[in-house]
Amino acid sequence: MDIRKELGSRPIIMAGAGVFVINDKNEVLLGRRTDNGFWGLPAGSMELGESFEECARRETLEETGLHCGKLIYLDQLSGKDTYYEYPNGDQVYLACCYYVCFDYSGEMKVQEEEVFEQRFFSLDELPENIDPVDSVLFGKLREFLKRSDS
Numbered sequence: 001m002d003i004r005k006e007l008g009s010r011p012i013i014m015a016g017a018g019v020f021v022i023n024d025k026n027e028v029l030l031g032r033r034t035d036n037g038f039w040g041l042p043a044g045s046m047e048l049g050e051s052f053e054e055c056a057r058r059e060t061l062e063e064t065g066l067h068c069g070k071l072i073y074l075d076q077l078s079g080k081d082t083y084y085e086y087p088n089g090d091q092v093y094l095a096c097c098y099y100v101c102f103d104y105s106g107e108m109k110v111q112e113e114e115v116f117e118q119r120f121f122s123l124d125e126l127p128e129n130i131d132p133v134d135s136v137l138f139g140k141l142r143e144f145l146k147r148s149d150s
Contacts, residue, residue: 004090011083011091017056018043018134019068020141023120028141030127031063031115035087039121040131042066043096053095060101062110064118069103082133097136100144101143118133 003012018041021029030039044059046052057068075098082094110118121127123142130138 005050009091010012014045014092015052015055016043016045016094016096017052017059018096018098019056019060019071020074020098020137021060021064021066021068021104022057022100022102022145023121025120026123026145027120028126029064029118029120030130031110031118032129033079033131034112034114034116036131038129038131039127039132040134041098043098044136046138047062053099056097060104061106063115064106064113065109066104066106068099068101069105071099071143073100074098074144075137077136078135081136084133100141106124 019092020041023029029042031042032039042060044055046055050058053071056071060066073104076096077098078093078095083091084094085091108118110116123138126138
């Protein structure tokens, strides 16, 4: 927020992480965001001194109530295709690491400030309005799941 006071809405690089939480039916957990209505992964920006993995765990817990066990690195996104403008006008280019988690515990809850609905979806029946940045990764997730089944 201090940076935004100085820069306004101009583009900045935002480091973060996200997690594909997968249940025993190979369904992925998505939350419907309150700010733009898109369905997306539990994800968010890093805090000072935090690693990508620590960020992924914290954001998943904050947004879903679930504790991640083992995280498996899936991919990273950065560059010109990760530009995003928030509904408030703030502009970012994302530099994010994404993980897959089959090993989770806890009771699902909705963090109402950021997400107003969450549920597991089959990869064959994903909602139409998926966050554009997250949507790029679903092909990589499908490939990963095929390899892990063999």
